[in-house]
Amino acid sequence: VAGWRHPLLLLCLTDCNAVLKALQPIFQEQGMTETVHNWEDHGYLVTYIKKNGSFANLRIHPHGLVLVDLQSYNDDMKGREEVDQLLNKVEERMKELIHGNIKRVKRLPAILRGGVIDRYWPTADGRLVEYDIDEVVYDEDSPFQNIKILHSKQFGNILILSGDVNLAESDLAYTQAIMGSGKEDYTGKEVLILGGGDGGILYEIVKLKPKMVTMVEISFDKWSLIHINLNVLDNLKGDCYQVLIEDCIPVLKRYAKEGRMFDYVINDLTAVPISTSPEEDSTWEFLRLILDLSMKVLKQDGKYFTQGNCINLTDALTLYEEQLSRLYCPVEFSKETVCVPSYMELWVFYTIWKKQTNI
């Protein structure tokens, strides 16, 4: 395991050379081998290498920014204390040098790399976030994707599909949002779930006494494993539900041909489409194919629910909405922003329905 610490010290304008002279002894007394690099425009970069493999670099920028990075092998308590002591000394020395006139001091938590447990799962909008992962519950490649279940202290088991945080045990908010946020009456209704392999939606809807829920999930592996970890029904078939382990495209086509209609279609497919169907040339065409087929099996007064994207990816949301104007039938939609605890970013959910023609 290699641990990193990123303290950031922002100072008022001061002499680079004076900063270097003040900080050098701190590293030198650690018995580190020093190499000093100097640029006219960019100030100093000093590297320090220790016999035990530890490595530090110190940047002194001419406009008053001092950066210290430490790289070490061990993240044990002793190693952490040593790092903290060294950084305390750097801070003290800088305060002495410029008489407490430091504008900003910041230490960032260490980044742990190369360990068995990976705690860094960036958000959909590309921000770095660290999760409180303490256990790898499952990590396998299915024919369709990489499937991880990691345990988070606060969120419970988190399902991560090909690197995307999909759903955690804490995320009933996701399931409620994609079911229409409690505003729908599922009693006696025909419901079609596309995807939904974690079983959360099926589990919640079955409680609401629907006539029949059909869930179409491509990946049996996923189903069977989630099964162990989330509150999924024990059997693939019950009085008011059935689970089909199939690609949803041919199933939708079959239903469309048979004239089978649903009150609700819930699209809970992964963001990156998985299909054995050859028709999709691109993600958007695939999305539109699913939407068109779904509208064909949706009753005139039915509703289609789906998750969209994180609220910050406005371009992707706009593109999605443009697809909605290109379906075979005119539709209308509304959207809602929801906080799904394990996502660390707000998420947009869509409700789509067929435009009612004037009587």
Next chain:
Amino acid sequence: VAGWRHPLLLLCLTDCNAVLKALQPIFQEQGMTETVHNWEDHGYLVTYIKKNGSFANLRIHPHGLVLVDLQSYNDDMKGREEVDQLLNKVEERMKELIHGNIKRVKRLPAILRGGVIDRYWPTADGRLVEYDIDEVVYDEDSPFQNIKILHSKQFGNILILSGDVNLAESDLAYTQAIMGSGKEDYTGKEVLILGGGDGGILYEIVKLKPKMVTMVEISFDKWSLIHINLNVLDNLKGDCYQVLIEDCIPVLKRYAKEGRMFDYVINDLTAVPISTSPEEDSTWEFLRLILDLSMKVLKQDGKYFTQGNCINLTDALTLYEEQLSRLYCPVEFSKETVCVPSYMELWVFYTIWKKQTNI
């Protein structure tokens, strides 16, 4: 601005020397000055320094972990593309070398340091999280603390007090939780708010037709500035509310002496206590003083609400609960875990009430 990229490449066991030979040309052809360090136990550390001030270091661990860190001055598009291209080459070369047999490849988003906007606000449990901050709205020191208002694209304005994320415009969930999660009837009630300087609680309770809400907030600066940014009432006094700009300790003592009683006491003071009162020797004693005084002004069937801590700081939560058994009167409590959007961690809220004596 100094940008950092942290790709992480995990490989199967392979020869360190072969990895070094494969990767060296990628950096060398960038015109970087190379220094190779070698340890028997720790493999290689190679540093690369470019004329423009960029810096890279490559670690090749004997057990098959390869780490690349890049440090550059510019985070413009051109700089980012160059970094991506370099990392792509490293990845390709590694795949060629070990024939695609790479166990894990991970690139972390760049860490931006030294910019005007600081995007890194670690959670209470010490995890590194990056916020989507795009503007510094306010940044000043009051006599009591540093007050920042930073704008987040998704959470709106975020109030950060001495480095702690306090509340954002997205966080009605916080206000609802500390008001009893919608289970209380505030109509005609006497309410005391301790702290609450962002005005959210006052704003929400006034809508519920209380008899009188008294809010005691120490920091007028804070009040006046939040005022601009969150939905706070325009005046410090209205038909059913008043705001006292005072330390809450002497106010509580005065009320206790006068025998003034409240149906609800809501403690929304900051986690790190601010007081002009000399009595508190420690945080816990201060907390207990507030609790004892609050119980003195709480009606026998009244309720005391407060925020506790993040769910992962179990020791702090236990210590808090121990304080509750040491008050002048016996109390009982319940707690609830709530997802406050801008916190990036689950938060525990307490409801405390006086133990009812048997009739």
